[in-house]
Amino acid sequence: MSADEPDEPHEPDVPAGPGDAELAAAAAELRITIGRLRRALRFHGGSLGLTPSQSEALGQLFRDGPQTITALAGRIGVRSQSVGATVAALVEAGLVRVTQDAADGRQRIAEATDRAEEVVAASRAGREDWLVDRLGSLSPAEQRRLIDAIPLLTRLLDAP
Structure with missing residues (x-):
């Protein structure tokens, strides 16, 4: 290896992560969006x-x-x-x-109780039916992006 060659392979340019202000704005938008989603799911699943x-x-x-x-x-x-x-x-x-x-x-x-299982199953089915309908309104590319984001949201919840 000559002195001109780098010791490690060149990494492709990786965009810089968002700054603090952008992260704060994203956190606020995510909080609002998730709150709206929770309310919609509660409404479409019935309050029981x-x-x-x-x-x-x-x-x-x-x-x-x-x-x-x-x-x-x-x-x-x-x-x-x-x-x-x-x-x-x-x-x-x-x-x-x-x-x-x-x-x-x-x-x-x-x-x-068994009655609770029946009631909750019906409520969950209502929420999932609503979500499937809403997901169907997205383009296939948007559906894929949302599906790919689910593990990231799970990591946010599971982080210490």
């Missing part, structure tokens, strides 16, 4: 007559299965007393059942 905290608790039970009230509170990020009231309303609606923990009688285990 639940408060946001009840929906969050029920969703957590679906994702992670039966769990103690304390564990549910920790996952949602609220006090056990608050989740206790939320779970009580879900029990009254027939969407959750609560049993004593066999290993620790002081703990109560919350679990989604």
Whole structure:
């Protein structure tokens, strides 16, 4: 290798990343857009007559299965007393059942009922049908760009 040749292969020119101002503007636009999307999904999936905290608790039970009230509170990020009231309303609606923990009688285990599974499945189907319809309004290239962005959005949520 002569002195004129670089030691490493030449990298193609990579565009510089966005600056702080552009990132801040993108963050604000993303927040607004995701908020609008959440509201639209809530509308098209039906509210199920639940408060946001009840929906969050029920969703957590679906994702992670039966769990103690304390564990549910920790996952949602609220006090056990608050989740206790939320779970009580879900029990009254027939969407959750609560049993004593066999290993620790002081703990109560919350679990989604079969009725909740049916109601939530119908709600999810409504939201997914709406999304499929909206995705169909995009060009194939736009659909591909959106599909390719999903892992990036997931990484944003999973980042420490």
